[in-house]
Amino acid sequence: MSKQRAPGKIGRNSKNSPIRMREIADRVGVTPMTVSRALRTPEKLSEATLHRIKKAIKELGFTPNYAAGSLSSKNSRMVVVSVPSLANSVFSDFIEELSASLNLHGYTTIVGSSNYDPAYEERLLAGFLGWRPSGFVLVGTSQTAKARRLCADAGVPIVETWCHTRKPLDLVVGFSNCDAIYEMTKSLLDWGYGSIGFGYVGDMKNDRTRERHRGWKRALAEAALAAPQTQTQGGSFSLGAGASILNGILERHPETDAIVFGSDTLALGALMECHRRGIRVPDDLAITGFGDIEMAREVVPALTTVNTLRRNLGKLCADVLAQRIGGKYTGPAMIDSGFQIIRRESA
Amino acid sequence: MSKQRAPGKIGRNSKNSPIRMREIADRVGVTPMTVSRALRTPEKLSEATLHRIKKAIKELGFTPNYAAGSLSSKNSRMVVVSVPSLANSVFSDFIEELSASLNLHGYTTIVGSSNYDPAYEERLLAGFLGWRPSGFVLVGTSQTAKARRLCADAGVPIVETWCHTRKPLDLVVGFSNCDAIYEMTKSLLDWGYGSIGFGYVGDMKNDRTRERHRGWKRALAEAALAAPQTQTQGGSFSLGAGASILNGILERHPETDAIVFGSDTLALGALMECHRRGIRVPDDLAITGFGDIEMAREVVPALTTVNTLRRNLGKLCADVLAQRIGGKYTGPAMIDSGFQIIRRESA
DNA sequence: CTGAAAGCGCTTACAG
DNA sequence: CTGAAAGCGCTTACAG
Numbered sequence: 179m180s181k182q183r184a185p186g187k188i189g190r191n192s193k194n195s196p197i198r199m200r201e202i203a204d205r206v207g208v209t210p211m212t213v214s215r216a217l218r219t220p221e222k223l224s225e226a227t228l229h230r231i232k233k234a235i236k237e238l239g240f241t242p243n244y245a246a247g248s249l250s251s252k253n254s255r256m257v258v259v260s261v262p263s264l265a266n267s268v269f270s271d272f273i274e275e276l277s278a279s280l281n282l283h284g285y286t287t288i289v290g291s292s293n294y295d296p297a298y299e300e301r302l303l304a305g306f307l308g309w310r311p312s313g314f315v316l317v318g319t320s321q322t323a324k325a326r327r328l329c330a331d332a333g334v335p336i337v338e339t340w341c342h343t344r345k346p347l348d349l350v351v352g353f354s355n356c357d358a359i360y361e362m363t364k365s366l367l368d369w370g371y372g373s374i375g376f377g378y379v380g381d382m383k384n385d386r387t388r389e390r391h392r393g394w395k396r397a398l399a400e401a402a403l404a405a406p407q408t409q410t411q412g413g414s415f416s417l418g419a420g421a422s423i424l425n426g427i428l429e430r431h432p433e434t435d436a437i438v439f440g441s442d443t444l445a446l447g448a449l450m451e452c453h454r455r456g457i458r459v460p461d462d463l464a465i466t467g468f469g470d471i472e473m474a475r476e477v478v479p480a481l482t483t484v485n486t487l488r489r490n491l492g493k494l495c496a497d498v499l500a501q502r503i504g505g506k507y508t509g510p511a512m513i514d515s516g517f518q519i520i521r522r523e524s525a
Numbered sequence: 526m527s528k529q530r531a532p533g534k535i536g537r538n539s540k541n542s543p544i545r546m547r548e549i550a551d552r553v554g555v556t557p558m559t560v561s562r563a564l565r566t567p568e569k570l571s572e573a574t575l576h577r578i579k580k581a582i583k584e585l586g587f588t589p590n591y592a593a594g595s596l597s598s599k600n601s602r603m604v605v606v607s608v609p610s611l612a613n614s615v616f617s618d619f620i621e622e623l624s625a626s627l628n629l630h631g632y633t634t635i636v637g638s639s640n641y642d643p644a645y646e647e648r649l650l651a652g653f654l655g656w657r658p659s660g661f662v663l664v665g666t667s668q669t670a671k672a673r674r675l676c677a678d679a680g681v682p683i684v685e686t687w688c689h690t691r692k693p694l695d696l697v698v699g700f701s702n703c704d705a706i707y708e709m710t711k712s713l714l715d716w717g718y719g720s721i722g723f724g725y726v727g728d729m730k731n732d733r734t735r736e737r738h739r740g741w742k743r744a745l746a747e748a749a750l751a752a753p754q755t756q757t758q759g760g761s762f763s764l765g766a767g768a769s770i771l772n773g774i775l776e777r778h779p780e781t782d783a784i785v786f787g788s789d790t791l792a793l794g795a796l797m798e799c800h801r802r803g804i805r806v807p808d809d810l811a812i813t814g815f816g817d818i819e820m821a822r823e824v825v826p827a828l829t830t831v832n833t834l835r836r837n838l839g840k841l842c843a844d845v846l847a848q849r850i851g852g853k854y855t856g857p858a859m860i861d862s863g864f865q866i867i868r869r870e871s872a
Numbered sequence: 873c874t875g876a877a878a879g880c881g882c883t884t885a886c887a888g
Numbered sequence: 889c890t891g892a893a894a895g896c897g898c899t900t901a902c903a904g
Contacts, residue, residue: 208890215890241655249898305588305633555874557899558876
């Protein structure tokens with residue numbers, strides 16, 4: 179099927195007329211400044227002039243050069259978003275909503291996916307700084323110290339999200355990971371489970387992992403239960419990691435009757451492993467996740483999990499950041515976006 | 526947990542020293558032009574000067590202003606990528622690899638997710654044009670005619686991917702959707718299935734859907750089999766849609782012994798529905814997907830599917846586009862990235 | 873190997 | 889309501 183035809187010249191179809199405000203202005207008989215006003219502050223123009231300019235813009239197919247605008251106004255209208263991963267739909271849904279909402283406010287979104295690697299995240303953020311972003315959205319607080327300084331020193335609004343924190347760079351819009359897992363673990367205790375493990379990936383340098391772990395431990399401590407069963411796994415948030423964690427916990431603590439996982443992906447991987455091993459869920463073992471991705475609802479048995487309202491959160495972050503950039507934000511420095519425990523069949 | 530503390534002033538930590546090439550130049554005792562050369566063409570500088578400039582850049586923490594560079598060089602080093610969705614990991618994996626590779630080549634990636642809505646995609650692309658991108662990566666060929674014209678008229682390299690096409694805008698790097706589903710359907714026939722349905726979402730305006738449908742039909746025609754069982758579903762590529770499609774096909778064609786789905790998500794949704802309805806897979810019904818997402822490998826029974834090597838494809842698109850932008854691409858106008866039929870338990 | 877001049881396409885800050 | 893001048897921070901295209 180591979181055609182060996184060589185590619186053509188670029189720009190054949192191009193009109194090759196670099197349309198600037200100058201061209202619009204000339205056609206209408208005004209100066210470029212008036213064209214600029216038609217785009218930014220149309221209310222300052224006479225209706226007749228505005229109408230003719232708009233017509234010329236449409237006819238000539240003019241799109242203003244953002245780089246020029248960014249340079250002269252010192253306002254890039256660009257927002258940098260740093261997420262740990264794109265592969266997990268909790269983040270891709272969040273970004274889709276965030277990006278669409280920011281677009282409505284007139285901002286372009288640049289997404290950096292660090293793959294849970296703070297060093298790579300730092301390099302990405304350092305590079306994005308060249309665009310002189312108008313604002314940042316950072317998932318979590320576990321960036322390197324240098325990366326956090328770089329963002330803060332940019333002197334523009336920052337929204338930290340997907341977490342709570344006592345030392346925000348600027349604004350925080352998110353949920354309490356600790357409270358969410360605390361509630362989930364307490365619910366399991368209420369439902370009669372007594373030997374509850376915790377499964378996660380990576381290490382406690384990650385703020386969300388650390389907080390979720392803390393919530394689990396706190397709930398067990400309050401119930402005067404020991405909290406021995408915890409299991410981690412190097413590598414990434416994969417289904418396979420969930421299976422490994424399950425096996426690790428059951429090997430060392432066969433009495434375990436429930437496992438709280440730090441993500442839906444891990445929980446689903448464990449659930450699949452239960453199918454393979456013939457472990458009945460929830461009769462032999464209860465499993466809970468975190469995120470409420472679509473598969474959580476559709477898998478058999480359906481997964482009990484935490485929903486963190488990620489689409490709402492994306493819109494909220496966008497709206498708050500846009501207001502803050504515009505100097506119109508008057509709300510608190512920290513907004514709790516909440517969460518919901520969703521009980522299904524797996525626990 | 527929500528603190529009612531008001532947010533602080535922005536830029537408190539900011540050094541408030543707008544570091545430009547001017548500042549670096551002054552400190553070293555050269556002109557900004559020499560600093561510019563240190564970044565773009567270091568081989569043209571004396572080693573001593575280069576060393577001192579690099580030192581000053583590091584000490585002052587200088588990042589060049591990309592907007593200024595973009596404006597003066599008419600080279601934004603920005604690549605626009607348009608995908609139908611971020612939620613499906615086939616695309617998020619592709620983008621992660623594409624974006625990381627483009628970053629290595631010195632390009633910033635702007636991602637637009639259209640949610641399978643060509644009208645929205647057109648608006649997104651039109652907006653991105655303001656950044657004067659250096660290149661485009663477009664998934665599929667089903668953009669609106671106007672959107673395709675906008676990209677072509679930008680006069681920069683374009684890579685169309687995730688497909689083959691006879692009328693490329695510029696370059697094509699992708700796989701044949703028709704061949705892939707043809708091979709899958711033929712395999713099912715080889716494995717003894719005789720009444721094979723096809724499940725998809727949306728309509729035949731989408732080039733990938735159309736091609737996959739064609740592949741299925743062709744395989745059945747070659748085997749002198751009728752191809753009655755096809756079922757679509759409005760809405761999006763969700764697990765729920767997969768379940769609906771399954772039910773629709775089985776209701777109208779109870780003799781169906783295999784269903785080829787146009788995506789893993791649909792296939793997995795159908796598989797879950799089989800669990801709920803007590804339909805044994807593959808004994809009562811075989812199911813195949815498209816994409817080979819992680820869950821395909823881990824689900825029970827594991828899913829037979831098509832792997833389209835999306836990470837390789839992302840890197841390939843990035844490398845080809847970067848070469849083409851640099852005027853160094855000498856390969857064919859169309860590169861076949863291939864696919865693999867992955868047989869697992871579900872068929 | 874390095875520099876002085878001009879300009880990229882906008883917006884700011886005055887003026888009228 | 890509209891315009892003329894200056895400048896944002898780089899790079900191009902000469903010069904030497």
